[in-house]
Amino acid sequence: MDAFGDLFRGLRAQGSLFGNTILSPPWALHFVDGAPLTLCTVLGGSGWIVPENRPPELLRAGETVIVRGPEPFTFVDEVGTRAEPIECGEHCATPDQGGTRYRLGWNDSTCGDPGDGATTLIVGAYPVRGEISRRLLDALPVVLRVASGGGTDAVLDHLAAEVAADTPGQQVVLDRLLDWMLVCAVREYFDRPGGEPPAWYAAQRDPVVGDALRLLHAEPAAPWKVSSLADRTGVSRSTLAKRFAHFVAEPPLTYLTRWRMTLAADLLVEREGATVAEVARAVGYTDAFAFSVAFKRIRGVSPSGFRRPGTVVPEQPVGPPLRPPGAVPAAVPVVGARS
Structure with missing residues (x-):
């Protein structure tokens, strides 16, 4: 794992959050469940993604768009379509749930021959749990569009083959293919010509800073000093x-402190039985009081207050996430020379 890969920890397509739709015009799907991230891929045909208060985005065969929630959006055959919108949430999938041709993870064979001009849409909606995964949202625009012809094409080929089948374990395969598509699409967006990726993403390509970031992600609780980190990076x-x-x-140790507090925030919620002192030790603090002071300075609330239900936590600045404590450190080569 690295700073980019860690963003996807906890983000997984899960069964009912998957849909395969075969549509003949006119049509309009209105996604209303407010999923933090929704990935839409067109296998055939075309359509328009229409976010709230933003320009429509044309989506052609082989193209992918990721929409950041919670605002709803619509997928239509054409802007201004005369079709009556069908509301599609994470449970709106079969006719008895209010849907028509919006299905959960299998090919819709009940539609018959959709005819010329039909569009096949693959949708995966992603919940975002915890402070670490939430940072992915902070790094993305409201609408992220990836054209065909890049690394996502290989995933599309597998998706097309899988949705056309009806085999045991299909849902699991489709979920993992959507996860693969999500990672590839975000990476292509950051790497696009003329793009402006987050600073932490570009920093991973530097031979010195990239190694330093990998070390901090691999060993967040280690007693790091600038000198020891410099020694390890050569x-x-x-x-x-x-x-x-x-x-x-920002300086390395400032980054490390914010990073540790992000990890601690998730640990406070996930490990209800752990004391504040135990969480402090898990992220590299031997003194629970010093940890609490640092946590409140960074997060704007005490560790106990953060863990308390109903607490309103202030918005936090964008930054890379942490690895979970106890993760196996990645092997980091010594690069560069002393100067």
Whole structure:
């Protein structure tokens, strides 16, 4: 795992959050469940994604769009369509649930021959759990569009073959293919010519800062100092500090503190039986009081207050996520030379 891969921890397509739709015009699907992330891929035909208060996006065969919630959006055959919108949420999938041709993870054979001009749409809606996964939302625009012809094409081929089948385990395969598509689509968006990816994403390509980030993700609870991090990356303290600040826009230990607090926030919620002192030790603090002071400074609320139901937590600045404690450290090669 790296800073980018960690963003997807906890993001998984799950059964009822998958839909395969075969549509003949006129048609309009209105997605109303407010999913934090919804991935739409057109296998054949075309249509328009119409977000609220934003320009429509044409989606052709082989193209993918990711829509960031919670605002609803519509997928239509043409802008201004005369079709009556069908509301599609994560449970709106079969006729008895209010849907028509919106199905859960299998090919809709009841539609018969859809005729010329039919559009096949694959949809995966993703819940976002915890502070780590939430940072993926912070790094994305409301509508992210990826054209065909890139790394997503291989996934599309597998998706097309799988939705045409009716075999045991199909739902599991489709879910994992959607996860693969999500990662590929976001990566292509960040790597597009003229793009402006988040600073932490670009920083991973630097041989010095990239290694430093991988070390911090692999061993977040280690007693890091700038000197020890520089030793592990094979450069001087001054070189590491300068390059890290240039690419990440903050010093290494400031980044580490925010990173630890992000991990601690999830641990406080996920491990209800753990004491604040135990969470503190899990993220590298031997002193629970020092941890609480740092947590409140970064998160705007005490650890106990954060864990309390109903607590309103202030918005946090965008930053890379942590690995879970106890993760097996990745092997990081020593690169560069001392200067």
